[in-house]
Amino acid sequence: MALLAMNFNDMLKKKKKEDTDNPEVLNEVINENGGAVIPEAEEVENTPSTEDLLKAELSLANDKYLRLYAEFDNFRRRTIKEREEARKMEGKDVIVSLLPILDDFERALRSMENATDVTPVKEGVELIQNKLKNTLTQKGLKAMDSIGNPFDPELHEAITNIPAPTEEWKGKVIDEMEKGYFLNDKVVRFAKVIVGS
Secondary structure, three states: OHHHHHHHHHHHHHHHHHHHHHHHHHHHHHHOOOOOOOOOOHHHHHHHHHHHHHHHHHHHHHHHHHHEEEEEEEHHHHHHHHHHHHHHHHHHHHHHHHHHHHHHHHHHHHHHHHOOOHHHHHHHHHHHHHHHHHHHHHEEEEOOOOOEEEOOOEEEEEEEEEEEOOOOHOOEEEEEEOOOOEOOEEEOOOOEEEEOO
16 A cells, blocks of 8 residues: 555656646646645636726726616706797697687778768677687686675786775675686686775
């Protein structure tokens, strides 16, 4: 057994001497005997360091951030532009619905130039007024009923106070100088009224 062990050690020494020219074989032999494997110089140069890996990762993250920021900035600009366009066109449907009434007024003015009788002109103007009221009602406009109602500062704007003709008219709207209007149940114009005191 001792002879076998000596032969094995002699073979190893001989192998080491033969393979000193070849470092890969030497590393394998050292590793087989429990020694540490020393990486080759080429492998160390080709392997990126952790610092280089972190720099590359940071560069990728910065690139993603810049792209995301640019995308968001483009989205913001596009949204602002769309809002401005929508604001310019938001009253379009009301304007388009009022155009036939404008045409009616132009026809009425032309017919008034040659009219000798006032009654048909007056009827024509009343028809145009009714058409205008109906169109605005369809768009959500509703006139306030103020006369006879108690004065409400959230709906009315008092121009003046006059002595009430009777006791029951005190604090109520006696007359209306300018009509108030609601648009979809919100006040768009306060009624200018005269209140009894």
